[in-house]
Amino acid sequence: MMFTIGRLSEIAGVSVRTIRHYHQIGLLAEPARDGHGHRRYGSAELIMVLRVRRLVEIGFALREIADLLDAPPEVLRGSLDELDAELASRQEHLAARRAALARFRELDHDPRLPESVARAQAMMRDWGMPPAVVEAERDAVLLATAMLRPATGPGALAGSDTTGDPSEAAGSVEPPQVRALFDDVYTSLIGVDGGRLSRRLYQEMDAVRDLPADHPRVDALLETSIEFLTTHTALLRRLRAEHWQASVAFSEATVTTLFEDFLRSMPPAHLRLVRTLGRFLDEQDAAEPDADST
Numbered sequence: 527m528m529f530t531i532g533r534l535s536e537i538a539g540v541s542v543r544t545i546r547h548y549h550q551i552g553l554l555a556e557p558a559r560d561g562h563g564h565r566r567y568g569s570a571e572l573i574m575v576l577r578v579r580r581l582v583e584i585g586f587a588l589r590e591i592a593d594l595l596d597a598p599p600e601v602l603r604g605s606l607d608e609l610d611a612e613l614a615s616r617q618e619h620l621a622a623r624r625a626a627l628a629r630f631r632e633l634d635h636d637p638r639l640p641e642s643v644a645r646a647q648a649m650m651r652d653w654g655m656p657p658a659v660v661e662a663e664r665d666a667v668l669l670a671t672a673m674l675r676p677a678t679g680p681g682a683l684a685g686s687d688t689t690g691d692p693s694e695a696a697g698s699v700e701p702p703q704v705r706a707l708f709d710d711v712y713t714s715l716i717g718v719d720g721g722r723l724s725r726r727l728y729q730e731m732d733a734v735r736d737l738p739a740d741h742p743r744v745d746a747l748l749e750t751s752i753e754f755l756t757t758h759t760a761l762l763r764r765l766r767a768e769h770w771q772a773s774v775a776f777s778e779a780t781v782t783t784l785f786e787d788f789l790r791s792m793p794p795a796h797l798r799l800v801r802t803l804g805r806f807l808d809e810q811d812a813a814e815p816d817a818d819s820t
Contacts, residue, residue, distance in 0.1 A: 528558075528566035538575040545575065553578055553592060585609050643667045653725045659732045662792075669788055673781045723754060731796065739794040748799060752806055759810065 535542045548554035554574055557567050574595075581591045586609060594605055639647065643664065650660045730747045737743060789797055 528560075528568055529572070531565055531567065534567040534572060534575065538572060538579060540575060540579055548575065548578060551588060551592075553588065553595075585613060639664065639668070650728060653728070655728055656732055658735075659728055662796075663728075666788070669784065673784060727751060727754060731799070734795045734799075735793050737795050739798040741795065744795045744798060748802055751799065751803055755803065755806065 529537065531542055531545055535545055538545075545554065549556060554571065557565050557571050560566050577595060578588075578591055581594060582588070584606075586594065586605070590605070594602055597605070647660055647664055650663065727747070727750065730743075730750070734741065734744050734747055789800060792800065
């Protein structure tokens with residue numbers, strides 16, 4: 527009795543499409559055809575499809591099966607050993623991913639963000655900050671933690687690309703010293719006085735978003751921001767004293783280019799605020815030796 531491709535599919539437990547694919551890649555030879563040009567399959571083709579199906583179920587890729595169908599027993603045993611080792615490695619990887627997933631599910635914040643940043647994001651949303659403000663803060667911090675790390679302190683680089691965990695490349699992992707610094711910044715700056723002053727600054731930042739950069743309201747916000755930063759000079763000096771340098775995945779030039787690109791995406795009023803406050807902090811750093819000597 528000869529089978530149609532549909533009947534062979536039913537008996538072998540594979541789809542018609544799969545059988546046709548086996549023909550295309552050479553795993554299954556073309557059978558005889560009847561007078562109408564239709565393929566007719568017999569026991570030989572059924573056995574071959576069952577053998578291929580079995581090897582697929584074990585875990586072999588189709589590209590490997592052609593060499594295994596008629597391989598001697600020792601070759602097959604070696605291939606089975608290799609497959610077992612590969613599956614064990616995959617199992618370990620999956621177990622590690624599931625463990626990480628379990629940790630993320632236990633968190634009370636967005637697992638995509640550093641914990642301190644996620645807490646600040648939640649606080650800003652509770653304040654009623656518009657999504658654009660929350661997202662801008664998130665993007666700025668994620669960009670910084672991805673591309674920069676302190677050049678001093680525990681675990682810092684010593685001017686070499688060979689130091690540090692390779693898994694931290696391209697910002698895939700937030701280095702512990704970076705995380706600690708941002709914890710201090712958000713706890714001290716945003717958490718002070720219940721966050722009242724920080725809330726007012728963020729609200730005003732949103733209010734001036736569409737104003738001209740030289741608008742008087744922007745001038746007033748600059749004065750308030752400088753007063754705020756001056757209040758926290760010690761913390762900001764510690765943050766900047768880390769002598770930030772590019773992560774192992776980026777050159778200094780790349781970091782500068784990416785930050786400039788990010789700044790250019792800001793509204794003019796925000797860009798003026800960021801650049802002016804940056805100059806103020808640079809001036810504070812330059813004045814620090816004089817202050818220490820008095």
